[in-house]
Amino acid sequence: MSKLAILTSGGDSPGMNMAVWAATHAAQARGWEVLGIRQGFSGLLRGESLPLSSSKALPYARLGGTFLGTAREPEFAHKIPAALHRLQQAEVSHLLVLGGNGSLAGAARIAEAGFKVVGIPCTIDNDVDGSDESIGFDTALNTALWLFDGLRDTAEALPRWFSLETLGGDTGFLAQAVARAGGADVLLVPERPLPLEVLEQNMREALGRQGFAFLVASEGYPELMGTLERLEQALGLRLRHTRIGHAQRGGRPSGHDRLLARALAEHAVEALAHHHSGMIGLQQGQYRRVAFEQIGPRKPFPKDLL
The missing domain is CATH 3.40.50.450 (Rossmann fold)
Known part of the structure; x- marks a missing residue:
């Protein structure tokens, strides 16, 4: 048998x-x-x-x-x-x-x-x-989108700039899907680190266009928190950062x-x-x-x- x-x-x-x-x-x-x-x-x-x-x-x-x-x-x-x-x-x-x-x-x-x-x-x-x-993957994407949409609600009500950090290891598939489905202004993935001046320009354009800006980043992005801190200083605006953490790996x-x-x-x-x-x-x-x-x-x- x-x-x-x-x-x-x-x-x-x-x-x-x-x-x-x-x-x-x-x-x-x-x-x-x-x-x-x-x-x-x-x-x-x-x-x-x-x-x-x-x-x-x-x-x-x-x-x-x-x-x-x-x-x-x-x-x-x-x-x-x-x-x-x-x-x-x-x-x-x-x-x-x-x-x-x-x-x-x-x-x-x-x-x-x-x-x-x-x-x-x-x-x-x-x-x-x-x-x-x-x-x-689909469940993790939807978990992140629920948070993304909630952050966008408050971003539109009280214009600021926000960042959402997803899981994904040292790859950007999950962050990219969240950014694309949610309509983020900037995406940070390990596969393509961006110069700070490019990030600053993109964020300033978004802020000027709609009054707020939204960045999505994969946890594997090199020196992520340091990059966000330098970007915060360059923009002269306080950052609201949200890290989903391992809750993104659970749920029904x-x-x-x-x-x-x-x-x-x-x-x-x-x-x-x-x-x-x-x-x-x-x-x-x-x-x-x-x-x-x-x-x-x-x-x-x-x-x-x-």
Whole structure:
């Protein structure tokens, strides 16, 4: 009898629980047994798991975070034999890994050893190469937009200049989406640091045009707070800065993320049933199997978004 093990790894993202339930549901429909690994690759190395069923996982599907728990295991690449031993001990035949770049790299190392592994991209950063979208990105975008709109309300009522700092690691995908959807005046992303004089000019133009100015920045922008302080001094106006923090990584997943998670998970189980390893990604509206060796360390930031 086939047995599927599911683990969530790295940073949590809204929709992970939905993907766990959808994969469990699809696997059980094939007559498979399903095992949940606690605390990601760290839990796998310790042999920590629990039996999963569709009915047990369903109550968590609407929630953010991951009920299986997650962790980071930086040295996992050197512990593949121990991970394989644990999988064999538990009589696991297939493995599903939910996570971002580091987690998928770990999945690839297990696949290199001959084990059947499929990964699906779960990260609010949306920086996984080989997939146009990742689970959690849409929810994180909407969380930020709720704050953006609230700040704009007060900016229009009492003209000032505001900055909103998003998560996103050292990539600008999330900040760029927030800025574009909200109509920000200035965007700061790690992929393209801007000279202070350019920032000052853009902010002054916005202030002159509408009486207020709005800047969105990714947390990974180099020397972000120092840049904002220098800009504040150059403008001679007090800055109102808001940092979303890790609240942006939580919350109930949006409808879009739930549908994406379910589709990716179902395609992942189908791929495993046909003895494929690799990642399931969304490319131009189609769900595709992507070989691990075809996935780069990070999705390149499109120049047209800058």
